[in-house]
Structures are given as structure tokens and as C-alpha cells.
């Protein structure tokens with residue numbers, strides 16, 4: 465849930481809490497606002513290169529944030545976001561009803577600061593008996609910055625709200641967020657934002673033969689769902705749709721190949737973060753009214769070792785007609801995604817992106833600093849993704865999909881097997897997915913970035929919503945280049 469109300473103002477009262485974005489060398493705004501002693505302190509700290517100054521002036525908070533000395537705009541923007549998130553963390557024990565953000569920095573980075581502050585102010589409070597006592601630091605953020613238009617401010621609201629929707633979906637435990645509930649959330653969000661939804665139940669999934677999704681679901685008491693979201697405004701600029709696919713494993717025990725490492729199951733409610741992201745992106749696209757035709761696909765189930773669970777050694781017939789030898793039931797994400805990727809073919813898509821907490825190998829390779837991408841989309845699309853990743857600081861690193869890696873997933877007795885060898889695990893998972901595509905496609909392995917175990921500025925603990933801001937930036941660039 466978005467915890468901060470953001471409004472535009474044109475002035476502030478003398479008792480309001482202030483957050484002032486400032487250039488270190490231009491402190492003239494402070495002359496009339498601060499007492500001589502406070503001004504002296506501010507000037508001294510600015511000279512000493514302090515990144516920020518917190519003053520409590522007669523019960524009123526005045527926080528001054530200095531712009532970072534970095535040559536790259538994207539790095540300065542990220543520093544601002546981090547400042548926002550860090551200040552919220554520092555003020556967590558002080559309840560401040562409202563504050564006014566004033567831009568005296570000369571550079572237009574108040575949007576980024578507000579973004580960091582609002583995202584850092586997020587808290588998942590549903591499961592506290594006294595939820596109201598868990599309230600966030602700020603209830604209201606007023607923004608005083610004439611360079612920020614009303615639309616831009618509304619957009620910040622939509623984007624931060626969408627990130628928080630993804631976080632909520634991820635933070636919900638499976639006891640509540642099972643595959644059926646996830647489909648209901650999709651329907652509710654579709655109604656709220658204005659995108660179309662259709663949900664296939666188990667009977668329909670059986671009727672069309674999504675054998676991968678059904679196999680993973682066999683150990684579960686709860687039926688699978690396959691949800692289709694569509695945003696197709698009249699002014700859509702793309703003739704062929706963009707299709708987004710999200711891994712919706714609402715909980716991953718590993719199935720009969722039960723997760724082997726101690727505690728590795730503790731956070732496996734996050735295994736639907738790819739689905740959460742696709743849902744959030746659809747919500748954002750509809751709320752922003754993006755002139756793009758976008759389809760979102762979410763195959764959903766839990767992965768459990770119930771009595772009829774699919775087994776290592778099983779051979780399953782996929783929706784595409786290919787047969788897969790299952791050698792590890794914990795490599796389930798690729799199996800349900802494969803059916804969704806095959807389903808995507810009917811749209812004759814411009815390109816397909818899939819998002820999935822797919823492999824521990826991706827997380828081990830680069831940690832929480834970036835997500836792993838791979839695919840066969842053209843360089844134009846790849847470069848746009850990489851540039852958007854840099855600009856939003858939701859960075860991406862491309863792994864190769866060389867032919868040789870395909871050898872690792874060849875089976876002696878079926879078309880494919882669902883695991884490769886000991887090396888290149890993120891890539892062999894990607895190779896598996898590639899088999900089910902016949903269009904320009906990119907795979908985003910978000911296993912390392914979707915869920916954090918410790919707070920990191922505006923990226924709070926738990927679900928991060930990683931990818932939402934990246935996709936927004938990507939869509940804007942794509943629209944300019946279409």
C-alpha cells in the first residue's frame with residue numbers, strides 16, 4: 465500500500481517541516497529562513513562536504529539535502545533517491561505528519577527525491593493487530609517545485625503506487641496469496657486501473673492442454689490459474705502487441721526435490737515476484753494511459769510435494785507439444801513459463817519479455833545489484849533496456865545464450881530436460897525458455913533483486929518491486945522510437 469499522499473503546493477507556512485534540496489555552494493535561500501546559529505552550522509557542514517544536514521528548529525524539522533558531486537545525471541538521480549530513502553529510515557522513530565519538499569538545487573531532481581522518500585516510506589502492515597500503530601513516517605508530502613508539472617506529480621504517484629502494489633503482492637504469504645487469490649487480485653486491479661482481464665481455471669487449463677502448468681500443480685491441493693491481462697487503448701502506437709509474462713509460483717517448496725539448503729524456503733512466497741511485476745506494470749500502463757497495446761500473462765500455482773506430485777524422472781507433455789524430462793522438480797519456473805511463452809505466440813507479438821525469480825545461479829552471479837537478462841531481441845531493444853536500467857538504477861547485465869549451452873538441456877528420452885549441468889545455471893534456464901519462443905524475446909531473471917533481506921535506502925526489506933521503474937522508462941523510450 466502506498467503510505468504517502470503527495471500534493472503540489474505553491475508556498476509553505478512558517479511552522480511546516482521542510483526538506484530542502486540545495487546546491488552546496490548556493491545557500492542564499494537559507495538567509496531568511498534560519499537563525500544565525502543554524503545558518504552558521506549549515507554553512508560549516510556544507511564546506512565540510514556533509515551530504516545532508518538535519519536541523520530541529522523550535523520543534524520544526526528542516527532537512528537540507530545537498531546534490532551529489534557526480535558527473536553522470538543517472539548517478540545524481542540515484543543519489544537523490546537514496547537520500548530520500550535514507551532520511552525516512554533515520555526518521556522512522558519520529559512521527560512527522562507532513563513535510564514540504566522545496567527545490568533550491570537548481571537541478572530538477574525533486575521527482576527522484578520524492579520517489580525515494582515515498583518508496584522508503586512503504587511498510588507492509590497488514591499483519592499487525594494494531595496496524596495503525598505501525599504507520600509510516602510521513603502521511604503527506606507537499607511538493608513546492610514550479611518546474612514539476614501537475615502531470616509529472618501525478619505520474620510520481622502512479623509509479624510509486626504501482627511499485628507498492630508489486631511489493632504488497634510479493635509480501636503476502638501463500639496462506640492468503642494462493643494461485644486462485646492471485647487471479648482475483650488481477651481482476652480487482654484490472655477493474656481499478658481499466659485493463660481487461662480473463663482468468664482460465666483448472667478445467668480450461670486442462671482443456672487447452674497446458675501440461676507444464678498442470679504438472680507443477682499436481683502436488684498441490686489448490687488449482688492453478690492462468691491470467692490474461694490486456695491494455696489496448698484506441699491511441700495505441702504499436703500495431704503488434706508487447707507481451708509480458710510473469711512467473712507466478714506463489715510458493716516454491718521445490719516439490720519432491722525439496723529445497724535442500726537450510727532456510728532457503730523461508731522467503732519462497734517471493735517466487736511470484738515476476739507475476740507481481742507484470743501485474744504492477746499493467747496497472748501502471750493503464751493508469752498512465754500509455755498509448756501502447758500490452759498483454760500480460762501470468763501462469764500461477766504453488767510447487768509442493770503433495771501425494772500426487774510430479775516426480776524426478778517424469779516426462780510431461782507441454783502445451784507446445786514438446787516433451788520434457790523432469791530431473792528436478794525444483795526447476796519448476798521454466799516449466800510453467802514455457803506454457804505461457806507458447807501461449808504468447810498467438811498474439812504475433814512485437815516482442816515478449818518474461819520476468820521470473822528463476823534461478824539461484826543468477827542471484828549468486830551478480831547479487832542484488834542488477835538483474836540478469838538474456839534473449840534474442842534485436843540490439844535496439846536490448847540497448848533500450850540497458851539504458852533504462854541505468855537511468856532508473858534498476859540495472860541489467862546481459863548473459864549470452866550461445867548455442868553450446870543448449871547441449872546441457874538435451875535429454876536422451878525426450879525433447880528437453882528441465883535442468884542443465886553444474887555450470888551456467890541461469891543460462892541453461894534461459895535456453896530452456898528459448899525453446900518455446902518464435903518471436904523477439906528477452907528474459908529477465910530477477911531472483912537476486914526481487915526480494916531483499918536487509919534494507920537498502922528506498923529499497924525496503926521484502927518485496928522491492930524491482931523492474932517497475934525500468935519498464936516505465938523503457939516504454940517511454942520505446943514510444944519515442946516506434
Ligand code: BES
Pocket residue numbers: 716718735792794795796797821822823824825827883884889911912
Ligand atoms: N525459485 C527458485 C529460484 C530462486 C532462488 C528464487 C533464490 C529466488 C531466490 C527456482 O525455482 C529454483 O528452485 N531454481 C533452482 C533450479 C535448479 C534446480 C536447476 C535453483 O536455482 O537452484
Ligand code: ZN
Pocket residue numbers: 716718793794795796797
Ligand atoms: Zn524451484
Ligand code: ZN
Pocket residue numbers: 713716735794796797821822
Ligand atoms: Zn521457483
